[in-house]
Amino acid sequence: MIIFETDGAIRKLFDSLFQDNEEYELMGQYNSCKDIFEIASAKQPAIVLLDLDMKSKDIITNIHQIKNAWPETSIISFSSAEEEEKIFLCLCAGANGHLAKSTTPDALNCAIKLVLNGGAPMSRALAIKLFTSFQDARENSSYELSHAERCVLKLLSKGHVSKQIAEELNMGIESVRVHIKNIYLKLQVRSSKEAVAKAMAEKII
Numbered sequence: 001m002i003i004f005e006t007d008g009a010i011r012k013l014f015d016s017l018f019q020d021n022e023e024y025e026l027m028g029q030y031n032s033c034k035d036i037f038e039i040a041s042a043k044q045p046a047i048v049l050l051d052l053d054m055k056s057k058d059i060i061t062n063i064h065q066i067k068n069a070w071p072e073t074s075i076i077s078f079s080s081a082e083e084e085e086k087i088f089l090c091l092c093a094g095a096n097g098h099l100a101k102s103t104t105p106d107a108l109n110c111a112i113k114l115v116l117n118g119g120a121p122m123s124r125a126l127a128i129k130l131f132t133s134f135q136d137a138r139e140n141s142s143y144e145l146s147h148a149e150r151c152v153l154k155l156l157s158k159g160h161v162s163k164q165i166a167e168e169l170n171m172g173i174e175s176v177r178v179h180i181k182n183i184y185l186k187l188q189v190r191s192s193k194e195a196v197a198k199a200m201a202e203k204i205i
Contacts, residue, residue, distance in 0.1 A: 004054065007051075
């Protein structure tokens with residue numbers, strides 16, 4: 001297990017909970033998720049506990065990247081505030097569940113066991129929203145995106161900019177810009193961040 005948490009007091013609490021727990025091996029705690037993908041790559045943990053209160057613009061993309069690289073790694077997000085939209089996007093990106101920071105140690109232990117057995121701990125409201133999103137996704141599964149547009153969208157989800165996408169796909173930068181413009185129009189969004197979030201939420205990529 002690895003833990004990403006900004007609050008030093010909570011990290012100490014996790015230390016006391018897991019350090020002498022024979023069921024889990026605490027492989028590391030970090031106060032920033034700046035290098036989360038590299039750390040996950042080196043450790044390849046069964047469980048990642050991820051603080052959504054961390055100031056990172058890439059946290060949703062990071063979850064998506066980890067789950068793509070290691071589908072068997074379970075990610076449980078947690079936060080002090082119930083930011084429903086952000087939590088929802090994290091779940092759509094691949095997080096296996098979400099808990100409030102006020103969760104008791106016993107409830108946290110039960111949630112980890114639930115995730116390891118294929119469950120998904122989350123509030124009833126989030127579960128309903130997630131189910132509704134998947135129902136909508138089936139109705140709008142393609143948005144008539146071309147193969148090239150899907151490739152561009154997938155690279156946008158990895159944080160690539162137009163120049164990097166052009167090099168990766170061996171196409172002109174103006175062609176990439178046209179594809180991005182078409183993606184915005186078809187998905188009815190105004191930015192790459194919105195496009196990636198919608199694509200993740202509706203399992204387009």
